[in-house]
Amino acid sequence: AHQWRGIIAEYADRLPAHLSEKIVTLGEGGTPLVEAPALSERTGAQVFVKVEGMNPTASFKDRGMTAAISAAAAKGAKAVVCASTGNTSASAAAYATRAGMVCAVLVPEGKIAMGKLSQAIAHGARLLQVEGNFDDCLVAARKLAEAYPVELVNSVNPDRIEGQKTAAFEIVDALGDAPDIHVLPVGNAGNITAYWKGFTEYAADGTASRTPAMWGFQAAGAAPIVLGHPVTEPETIATAIRIGNPASWAQAEAARDESGGVIEAVTDEQILAAHRLLSAEVGVFVEPGSAASVAGLLSRAERGLVPAGARITVTVTGHGLKDPQWALRTADGGEVTPTTVGADVVSIADALDLA
Numbered sequence: 001a002h003q004w005r006g007i008i009a010e011y012a013d014r015l016p017a018h019l020s021e022k023i024v025t026l027g028e029g030g031t032p033l034v035e036a037p038a039l040s041e042r043t044g045a046q047v048f049v050k051v052e053g054m055n056p057t058a059s060f061k062d063r064g065m066t067a068a069i070s071a072a073a074a075k076g077a078k079a080v081v082c083a084s085t086g087n088t089s090a091s092a093a094a095y096a097t098r099a100g101m102v103c104a105v106l107v108p109e110g111k112i113a114m115g116k117l118s119q120a121i122a123h124g125a126r127l128l129q130v131e132g133n134f135d136d137c138l139v140a141a142r143k144l145a146e147a148y149p150v151e152l153v154n155s156v157n158p159d160r161i162e163g164q165k166t167a168a169f170e171i172v173d174a175l176g177d178a179p180d181i182h183v184l185p186v187g188n189a190g191n192i193t194a195y196w197k198g199f200t201e202y203a204a205d206g207t208a209s210r211t212p213a214m215w216g217f218q219a220a221g222a223a224p225i226v227l228g229h230p231v232t233e234p235e236t237i238a239t240a241i242r243i244g245n246p247a248s249w250a251q252a253e254a255a256r257d258e259s260g261g262v263i264e265a266v267t268d269e270q271i272l273a274a275h276r277l278l279s280a281e282v283g284v285f286v287e288p289g290s291a292a293s294v295a296g297l298l299s300r301a302e303r304g305l306v307p308a309g310a311r312i313t314v315t316v317t318g319h320g321l322k323d324p325q326w327a328l329r330t331a332d333g334g335e336v337t338p339t340t341v342g343a344d345v346v347s348i349a350d351a352l353d354l355a
């Protein structure tokens, strides 16, 4: 029987050799590509979701982190640092502790989801809440890594992009060719950069016959690439992508333009509607930031901008259990409270309308 060995071992021939010197892995990658009939019906296309919440720390960051931490281990690094809206910190903390390294984490105070905060703390990170937003945290993390003996493991570290590009490989490997369109949320813009690199590399050597159009979506209150200027006070309920000055801005624009794609904004309402639809009809529970991709796809479908019959893959980046509170909200902003019943079967059947 074949056991998935993690992305570095599985794709070693397509990754820089230094990543294989001292592999630190938790078995990341090999995530499901799930057909989504509910989305296909609504868009007139054939839609699949790449469920990245199935990674070891429940987000796509693990693909980049196995690479960044393995590279740091090969160099003999003792400590790493990252700025994070939550998922990077959870992933960095897990891989760093596995490698016996200290992990310092800078997060925007009060603006990261509870699941992610608990993960980082559980894995022993030195977590500091910074009075500022993610962009302020990243500036500080970069300066810290320049001045002190700590490796920066944000996606400005090229090893992160190398690791994350393997998700594009997996999609092509699963479908037998590249999709027509690939859709994903955009925050600091590392992931769109990584997917584009992966799709481009597969097309360059003929493993895929083409590259997909890249469709990226930012939250409307944190949409610097769409607006064409940094946003000094980004705001959205999708805290994962609450970013006003993405580090890989230029690379995201290149991916958009070279692929014939788009980067657009979706509102928090659209994000929450897509979040509900993914849970209720597709059967995949994601965090709000991940639902931005589906929100964007549906918005373009409503405007008649999805080509009929197109094969579309959508990355849903993080698990719903990271930030579960949103499932307990109704569409009109009310609270969902489960009905309480007696322990007898009659009351239960009655409450279930079975009688």
Ligand code: F0G
Residues within 6 Å of the ligand: 059, 061, 083, 084, 085, 086, 087, 088, 089, 155, 185, 186, 187, 188, 189, 190, 191, 192, 240, 241, 287, 289, 290, 317, 318
């Ligand atoms: N979705 C989720 C769930 C994320 O956590 C992130 C980024 C993104 C999408 C956007 O990806 O930054 O590569 O464009 N989270 C980072 C973090 C910023 O710190 O966890 P991106």
